[in-house]
Amino acid sequence: MSDQPPGASRAQTLVLPDVSNPLRLYLARLAPSSRQTMRYVLQDAADRLGLGDADIFEVPWHSLQPGHVTALVATLRDDDYAPNTTSLYVNAIRGVMNEAWRQDLISHDQLLRIRSVKPMAGTRLGRGRNIRRHLIRDLLDVCAADPRPQGLRDAAIIAILYGSGMRKSESVNIDLAQVDFEQRCLCVMGKGNRQLIKYAPAWAFESLQRWLDLRRAQLPAGQPDDPFLFNRIRRGSHITRERITKHAIYFIARQRGQQAGVEIMPHDFRRSFITRVIEEFDLSIAQKLAHHTHIATTASYDMRHENERRRVVDDLDL
Structure with a gap:
């Protein structure tokens, strides 16, 4: 007769999953959109460190020394990467090394030495633009002239992005149940896993309603509506039952901008929303509507100075 207590032999065979990989732990902490980035x-960092053939989950990140990070920043500088981009690389490595320290894979002294390596200093001119109201109307007119379902869908996307100031990732992840047409608000999941309420004007909700009415009209009889707002549309104007991606939002903004004669990025709608609120109200209410933790972040979106400087120069007549 065994002297072991009941269940002891089974307990000895159970093994907890390995949670010591610092890269997996770091990525697991991020939102899906940030995780992909x-x-x-x-x-790319592993490639630049000479480990391009290795699976990044097998790279011994905890073995990195400050000299490796310094060399990485140098290669990014040589390739003319923007300072903000080098910060992204350095911060990613710091995040992995933080997890390595938590798993006792590196000492606190090594972590501090890695943290001491600074990204490249400097700034670059922003690529964004302030989309004025007349240009928004031009974009909506371009969509209205498109007889395909894409016309109504893209108009609704532009209206919601500009009318509420939400990010493109928030717009693709929002579900129909999170939209309140009566109160004209949308409940979205923002950065940092924060649940936020976004408001939009009546004209934006009218544009959204026209798209939803078309989508529902094309559903087979008895089929329930899709749970999300915006669908992927294939060639032949076939509305799929698939949620649109944030990469598709980028191509929609670029395509509709080209049709209107301008170059537009999806984040320009958010920049323009914040700038207009600052122009017509104040910085404080813009911060609340943008859901920024720090008012300095909201101020960085203010593109009024570009318009003002251009207006001053235009007035310098001969």
């Missing part, structure tokens, strides 16, 4: 950044 940082995975690409770390893959």
Whole structure:
């Protein structure tokens, strides 16, 4: 007769999953959209460190020394990467090393030495633009002239992005149940896993309603509506039952901008929303509507100075 207590032999065979990989732990802490970006950044970092053939999850990140990070920043500088981009690389490595320290894979002294390596200093002129109201109307007119379902869908996307100031990732992840047409608000999941309420004007909700009415009209009889707002549309104007991606939002903004004769990025709608609120109200209410923790972040979105400087120069007549 065994002297072991009941269940002891089974307990001895149970093994907890390995949670010591610092890269997996770091990526698991990020939002899905940020996870994809940082995975690409770390893959490129591994390539630049001479580990391009290795699976990034097998790279011994905890073995990195300050000299490796310094060399990485140098290669990014040589390739003319913007300072903000080098900060992204350095911050990604710091995040992985923080997890390595928590798992006792590195000492606190090594962590501090890695943290001491600074990204490249300097700034670059922003690529964004302030989309004035007349240009928003031009973009909506371009969509209205498109007889395909894409016309109504893209108009609704532009209206919601500009009318509420939400990010493109928030717009693709929002569900129909999170939209309140009566109160004209949308409940979104923002950065930092924060649940936020976004408001939009009546004309934006009218544009959204026209798109939803078309989508529902094309559903087979008895089929329930899709749970999300914006669908992927394939060639032949076929509205799929698939949620649109944030990469598709980028192509929609670029395509509709080209049709209106300008170059537009999706984040320009958010920049323009914040700038207009600052222009017509004040910085404080813009911060609340943008859901920025720090008012300095909101101020960095203020693009009024570009318009003012251009207006001053235009007035310098001969």
